[in-house]
Amino acid sequence: MxxxxxxGFMGKAFGAVAGVGVVGxxxxxxxxxxxxxxxxxxxxxxxxxxxxxxxxxxxxxxxGKPIFVLKKTAEMxxxxxxxxxARDVVVGDxxxxxxxxxxxxxxxxxxYNAAEKSFLCACHGGQFNWAxxxxxxxxxxxFDIPPFKIEGNKMILGEAGxxxxxxxxxGVTL
Amino acid sequence: xxxxxxxxxxKDWLNQRLAIEKVEKVMASEYWIPKNINFLxxxxxxxxxxxxxxxxxxxxxxxxYQPDVKDAFYSVNYTIMRDVDFGWLWRHIHGxxxxxxxxxxxxxxxxxxxxxxYKKGREMIWISxxxxxxxxxxxxxxxxxxxxxxxxxxxxxxxxxxxxxxxxHMDGLVEWIRGDYVPAQAFLTRFFMLHVLLLPLAIxxxxxxxxxxxxxxxxxxxxxxxxxxxxxxxxxxAGDKAGSKVMRFANDFMSKDMMVVGIYxxxxxxxxxxxxxxxxDPVNFDPADGLKTPAHIYPEWYFLxxxxxLRPFSVNIGLMAFGFAQVIxxxxxxxxxxxxxxxxxxxxxxxxxxxxxLIDMIVLTAMxxxxxxxxxSTIGLVAALAFIVLxxxxxxxxxxxxxx
Ligand code: HEM
Ligand code: FES
Numbered sequence: 001m002x003x004x005x006x007x008g009f010m011g012k013a014f015g016a017v018a019g020v021g022v023v024g025x026x027x028x029x030x031x032x033x034x035x036x037x038x039x040x041x042x043x044x045x046x047x048x049x050x051x052x053x054x055x056x057x058x059x060x061x062x063x064g065k066p067i068f069v070l071k072k073t074a075e076m077x078x079x080x081x082x083x084x085x086a087r088d089v090v091v092g093d094x095x096x097x098x099x100x101x102x103x104x105x106x107x108x109x110x111x112y113n114a115a116e117k118s119f120l121c122a123c124h125g126g127q128f129n130w131a132x133x134x135x136x137x138x139x140x141x142x143f144d145i146p147p148f149k150i151e152g153n154k155m156i157l158g159e160a161g162x163x164x165x166x167x168x169x170x171g172v173t174l
Numbered sequence: 175x176x177x178x179x180x181x182x183x184x185k186d187w188l189n190q191r192l193a194i195e196k197v198e199k200v201m202a203s204e205y206w207i208p209k210n211i212n213f214l215x216x217x218x219x220x221x222x223x224x225x226x227x228x229x230x231x232x233x234x235x236x237x238x239y240q241p242d243v244k245d246a247f248y249s250v251n252y253t254i255m256r257d258v259d260f261g262w263l264w265r266h267i268h269g270x271x272x273x274x275x276x277x278x279x280x281x282x283x284x285x286x287x288x289x290x291x292y293k294k295g296r297e298m299i300w301i302s303x304x305x306x307x308x309x310x311x312x313x314x315x316x317x318x319x320x321x322x323x324x325x326x327x328x329x330x331x332x333x334x335x336x337x338x339x340x341x342x343h344m345d346g347l348v349e350w351i352r353g354d355y356v357p358a359q360a361f362l363t364r365f366f367m368l369h370v371l372l373l374p375l376a377i378x379x380x381x382x383x384x385x386x387x388x389x390x391x392x393x394x395x396x397x398x399x400x401x402x403x404x405x406x407x408x409x410x411x412a413g414d415k416a417g418s419k420v421m422r423f424a425n426d427f428m429s430k431d432m433m434v435v436g437i438y439x440x441x442x443x444x445x446x447x448x449x450x451x452x453x454x455d456p457v458n459f460d461p462a463d464g465l466k467t468p469a470h471i472y473p474e475w476y477f478l479x480x481x482x483x484l485r486p487f488s489v490n491i492g493l494m495a496f497g498f499a500q501v502i503x504x505x506x507x508x509x510x511x512x513x514x515x516x517x518x519x520x521x522x523x524x525x526x527x528x529x530x531x532l533i534d535m536i537v538l539t540a541m542x543x544x545x546x547x548x549x550x551s552t553i554g555l556v557a558a559l560a561f562i563v564l565x566x567x568x569x570x571x572x573x574x575x576x577x578x
Contacts, residue, residue, distance in 0.1 A: 030350075033364070039354050059465060064356035066465045105489055106332040109467040123332065123471045124485045125546040137488040140340065174343060 044158035049091040057112040059101060062146055062157040066101035066109055068132075076117075076130060084131040086172045087142065089163065091150055098155075099132045099143030145173035202424035206407045208395040209421055215393060216434035217282040223435055224275045225377070227442075231267040232370065239320065241366035243359050246322035247461045266446045269453035272314055274442060276476035279307060287506070288528060290515035291394040297507040298387035304504045306380045309373060314474065316369035322362060323458035324468050330357040330365075332471060336496070340489040356464055398516035470545060478542030479535045483562075485546055486555040495558060502565050509568045512575035523571045527564060534560050 045062040052058055052071040060067040072088075072095040080088060089096045103110050108123035118135070119128040127136035132143040149161030160168070167173050181187035188194050238258055240249040254261040283303070286292055292300035315333060319326045334351050338344045353360025392403055401419050410418035421427055445453075457468045473481050484496040502509075510524075518525040534557055541554035 033350055033353060035349055035353050035355070036360065039358075039360065043355070061465060064354065064358055064464050102331075107335040108328065108332060108471060109465070111467075122467065122469050122545070125551065138485070138492055140489040 047155045050153045068099045068101040070097040105139040203422050205423040206420040207427040210395040214285040216431045219431040227271045231264040234264040250321040266450040270445045273453045288518045292507045294515050295391040302384040313373045316365040319365045322462045324460040325458040327462035340493045479538035482538040482542035483558045510572045511569050512572040
């Protein structure tokens with residue numbers, strides 16, 4: 001009895017030490033897999049918005065991801081529905097479709113068909129219109145919009161300005 | 175005991191220290207195998223040999239491969255393929271074996287399903303086998319990342335995105351897995367680690383478990399007959415070799431096994447030398463480019479069936495169907511409600527179920543390769559639904575099965 005309770009105590013004591021060790025190691029392992037600070041810090045890109053031609057899709061790069069920039073034609077701007085206006089980004093007096101160019105399904109880059117003014121994702125057949133809304137599943141929602149801040153004619157990607165914050169709050173983008 | 179005498183031979187010296195004679199008996203000459211089996215029972219050995227080929231060729235590739243986003247593509251496509259003497263041989267062996275191993279795994283699995291070798295004490299064999307399948311899949315995927323070509327990059331992108339779990343938007347988890355916003359250096363190095371160390375270790379451990387799980391129930395046989403291994407082995411040892419229903423693992427069964435292995439190896443090296451193209455995707459001979467998706471993204475052939483189950487649905491339902499396909503095989507021993515462990519051909523409705531499942535998976539595989547348009551989309555959707563319906567129907571089909 002005396003003996004076994006002493007062993008019991010030793011077992012529990014070891015269990016406690018091992019438990020602390022296991023939790024500590026798991027934390028260290030999880031943190032080691034986190035993105036490095038250098039990766040997180042390199043997350044800003046500045047675009048000059050005055051150089052884009054109308055009606056042509058230009059692809060920029062931010063955090064390694066393609067960013068779609070489409071300066072809308074007067075015709076497009078005039079035809080915008082309410083939900084399309086909600087995604088519209090205005091810089092000076094130009095209107096833009098700005099989006100992370102990755103399919104919201106599983107992340108392929110959809111191709112833009114200028115004649116049909118729409119995007120087709122070759123991976124699983126998803127489709128989007130020129131305003132960035134989804135028109136055919138499997139993608140669950142329109143293109144995500146990267147955090148942006150407008151400063152005069154410049155746009156800083158990676159920083160959340162008031163226009164972006166408003167879109168996020170109203171659920172236009174994630 | 176710990177009492178040692180002067181050794182009379184090297185064998186005796188080892189025997190006193192390592193009991194090698196006893197080990198040999200337990201592992202080989204008195205490990206009993208039923209006689210009533212066919213060449214399909216050699217697939218396990220074929221798999222073990224193929225794994226060895228992967229391990230050996232991998233060790234040689236490892237000596238020149240550079241896990242760096244700037245150099246990886248070059249180190250594989252130029253250094254290994256052109257500069258290193260016989261470098262191409264290791265790469266062809268590794269690529270062909272990675273593809274063929276799945277063909278053999280599928281044959282091995284469907285043999286198990288056909289003969290009911292997953293029930294009556296063989297559940298752990300089945301579960302450890304499915305864990306091997308899952309680990310092999312992860313091993314194949316991580317290896318596919320290493321040449322850092324277009325398919326590596328985009329497969330890496332799409333597959334890691336699955337972990338955002340659709341409507342749950344776990345983007346933080348995806349970035350954690352990648353160590354970056356997109357697949358980049360951190361991603362490549364960690365998948366390199368998984369491919370050359372952690373997953374092979376897990377595979378070797380699981381192969382050990384798989385063999386241990388075979389030990390007590392022994393392998394099944396062509397009639398699903400319950401053999402009294404004690405009685406039959408006594409008969410054999412008493413000299414009635416012809417009357418006994420069992421034989422020694424070594425050298426008797428091994429000699430048959432190695433016959434099949436020999437034929438397999440001739441076929442295998444024919445592929446390595448003359449038909450290796452199927453194992454190396456042409457799109458992956460373009461270096462990774464994060465700003466250009468290839469026109470068609472499809473996984474290697476052995477993942478196509480489960481990919482096709484993901485594809486026709488909206489994202490959340492697709493992920494649920496995909497998750498279902500990943501775990502459902504694991505549950506087979508419990509979804510099959512019939513106690514009959516006999517060949518499918520003697521099990522009535524189950525036999526139809528077996529062939530439908532096999533055909534459905536072949537259809538899914540074919541559709542997964544084709545672009546998701548028009549009639550192919552429809553066939554893919556029907557086949558994906560059929561897969562789910564078949565598995566849901568299984569308990570009901572087998573519940574009322576007559577005693578065979
Ligand atoms: C590299 C992977 C694998 C290796 C090296 C391997 C090896 C083996 C070996 C040597 C045997 C005994 C001989 C035989 O019956 O063929 C065996 C049996 C078996 N394996 Fe595997 N196996 C692997 C993967 C799998 C997978 C993915 C499954 C499917 C779930 C599986 C299920 C089984 C079953 C059910 C048996 C028993 C067969 C019977 O009793 O008739 N194995 N395995
Ligand atoms: S990634 Fe675009 S449809 Fe799946």
